[in-house]
Amino acid sequence: MVDSALNNAAEPRGPKPKRAFSRANIFIYGTLLLVSIYYLLPLYVMIVTSLKGMPEIRLGNVFGPPLEPTFQPWIKAWAEACTGINCDGLSRGFWNSVKILIPSIVLSILIASVNGYALANWKFKGSETFFTILIIGAFIPYQTMLYPIVIMLREIKLMGSIWGLVLVHTVFGMPILTLLFRNYFTSIPEELFKAARVDGAGFWGIYFKIMLPMSLPIFVVAIILQVTGIWNDFLFGVIYTKPDTYPMTVQLNNIVNSVQGVKEYNVNMAATLLTGLVPLVIYFISGKLFVRGIAAGAVKG
Amino acid sequence: MSVTTEPSAARDHAPVGKPNPLFKNLSAKLASIPMIITALVVFVGGTTWTVVYSFTNSKLLPRANFVGLDQYERLWSTRRWMVSIENLAIYGICSMILTLIIGFTLAALLDRKIRFENTFRTIFLYPFALSFIVTGLTWQWILNPDFGLQNVVRNWGWESFAFNPLNDPNTVIFGILIAGIWQGSGLIMCIMLAGLRGIDEDIWKAARVDGIGTVKTYLRIILPMMRPVIITSLVLIASGIIKLYDLVVAQTNGGPGIASEVPAKYVINYMFRAQNLGQGFAASTMMLVSVIIILIPWAYLEFGGRKRG
Structure with missing residues (x-):
């Protein structure tokens, strides 16, 4: 102020x-x-x-x-709330979500940043076509790709596992993240790139020694985007995992909307808050960067 | 969205003398393999596969037994699908209009050089960080007829007060709308605010010199200038509307009865619960068609307009 x-x-x-x-x-x-x-x-x-x-x-x-x-409802939501026959609370969903989140973020950002770098600095024949398909793909309703992905995951024996879901998040995070990195790398002065080329640096050398250190802010934006996006996902979680590996949002919905038993509204709300806590903390800590992330995701994508 | 192709001649750093163009820029090509697989196999391949198999009578497993348009005929004669479409239309139109109005109004108010702008913006945007599941469950609780808003107002002394949208088949979609707007309008506010900040200060000076009032300036001068931002917002809202799924699952699970079903939920029910894959594929193809119908005019406006201008 x-x-x-x-x-x-x-x-x-x-x-x-x-x-x-x-x-x-x-x-x-x-x-x-x-x-x-x-x-x-x-x-x-x-x-x-x-x-x-x-x-x-x-x-x-x-x-x-x-x-x-x-605080009893909070304790109950975390450790005792029941989904079906399991009564170990939301904690399992929380740890599942963490196990899904971390590899998804690393993999998706790694791949998307290299994609963006290749698209910005190392254009090859057809690269723009693939990129255009990727961006159009972001608008295709997920429903048309759900089942083919089930088949693909079954083929590589990852259906129902956490790693299958990690792959799905990597694939569907790719359009927006690639766009984000491509636009950022395009804005880096080309002279830097040329100088490095003259000094004999190659594709990976320039990426790790010049581009990566220069683009930390955009990596933070990408991480914020992915943490909230993946943590809040419900659709992929419910389809590509099984009850043991359900992420937190799916488990939350099962706890609150289960038909059997007396409804404990206080436990339900504690569970809902617990699930919302991670993105809320990210949101309040990151402030302007969050806005920048969604602006990049929204206006450009 | 900017998929403009910059002239790439300056960035062609091919080593001279390599005979095979396939090996030119090899590292970049190898590094792009995940992107190429995603684009071609998952996006193009997956979508095509679904469209092709929507013409089959696949039940539990996909089978290439083609039956023409049977699945589509059945789809359009299913009451559940018609209810889904109707709900999506009501939700879509209302949420588009309301989100745009709320988003623009809030952005305009925040644009008036006020104090605590950041605080207000943080408040309006935080729901966007939450999962639709969290949003749906919270509003389900607030709209609970026995303990929620309705009961509170009755306790205040207004005994006949009735506000129970989620249990009435005629109004349930509006109950979902309240939650949807709560979650999504902050994003549009943010985009609109960015658009307003991009408008030249001289416009305001000129309007002031001409003696045009603030409200009138916004409606008659600023709003028309915001056309690109508004179009972006519309595309964004529209693509969100078609995906509407989690919110319904959490808030009403399609109930009461089938009164709040939506197409995305129809697809998933038929694919993964009712074991009628062909029906699910046909419904998802219809979703794809509706996206194409929305996207093509927009792409025309966006890219066709750029060429002319």
């Missing part, structure tokens, strides 16, 4: 606002505050519900703060 105030002072534009509480300002802030309530309400409801006991929930004030806050 201080920064932006200083910036405005440095370059005054237009007439200075005369009153802080003009009618226009009241309208603007009033609207923004009202809309903020709509956006914040679900998060608030999740938090307060997850801290209440069931008797308090049955009183029926979903917006009321917890009278006797308890």
Whole structure:
């Protein structure tokens, strides 16, 4: 806030606002505050519900703060909640998601960055065609590719395993990540590349010694994009894994929407919050980089 | 989206004297193999395979027993598919209009050089970081008739208040819409804000000199200038709408009955639950066709327009 105030002072534009509480300002802030309530309400409801006991929930004030806050629902959601016959809570889904997430990120970013580098600096005959197909592929509904991928994964004996899902995430993350890296590498001054070529560096030499160290910010953007995307995935998880290897989102849905037993809304909300926690933390920590990632993903892709 | 081809002559660093052009740039070609496989085998190959097998009567396993358009005839005479299409149309049109209006309005308000801009932006965008499953389950809880919003308002003294969209077949899709807009409008706000920031300050000065009011300037001058940004937003919203699946699964699982089914869910149900692959392939081919119908005019606008301009 201080920064932006200083910036405005440095370059005054237009007439200075005369009153802080003009009618226009009241309208603007009033609207923004009202809309903020709509956006914040679900998060608030999740938090307060997850801290209440069931008797308090049955009183029926979903917006009321917890009278006797308890962390029991959180513990139960993490360690005891049941899906089918397994009663070891969301923790299994969490660790599955971690096991899926890490190799997916490494593999997809490695491949996409090399793709982007090749497309930006080492064009070969047909490279632009493949790239165009890749980008068009990002718009094809996943449903038309689901079953052929099942067949391919069965052929390489990875159907139902975590590594199969890793491959699927790598494939479907490729269009947007390749685009991201290609555009970034294209913006690096060509003289650098030429100088390295003159010094005798080859494809991999230039990639590891020049491009990689220069493009750390874009790698961070790509990681943010992939962490949230893969963590939040449900469709691929439910199709390409089996109950033992279900990622967190699939397990969460099974816990909350299971038909048997008494519904424990506080445990459900604790489980929902636990699942949302990873992308939320990433979001609040990364701030501007997150926005940059989705802007790159959105406007360009 | 920018798939423009820059002149690549300057970047052709082929060593002179190599006879076989196949080995020219070999490392780059080898490094691009995963991309080539993805593009050709998964994207082109997979899609083609699904389209071809949509003309077969595959049940549990894919079989190349071609039956013409049978699957499509059955598809379009299935009530569940018609309900899915209708839901998608209602959800699609409403979410497109509302998301655009909300996104643009919020962006315009944030653009008024206000304090706490970052705070507001963070608040509007955070739902976008969440999974559709999380969004769906949260709104399912808030819209719960016994303990949620409806009950709270009744406890406040308005005894006859009724707001129970998720359990009424006629309104369930709007219950999903509330959640969908909550999650997606922040992204559009962000894109619109970037677009507004890209508009020349002189436009504002000129409008002020001419005595045009702020609201009028936004609607009559700025909005038409934002055409590319709006088109991008539309394509983005549209491609998200067709993929609509997780949110429905989490919030209503298609219920009550089949009242909130959507095409993506239809496809997955027939492919992986009902063991009627041919029907699933036909439905997914219809999804592909609808994407093509949306994409071609856009590609024409985007790339055709660029050539002319």
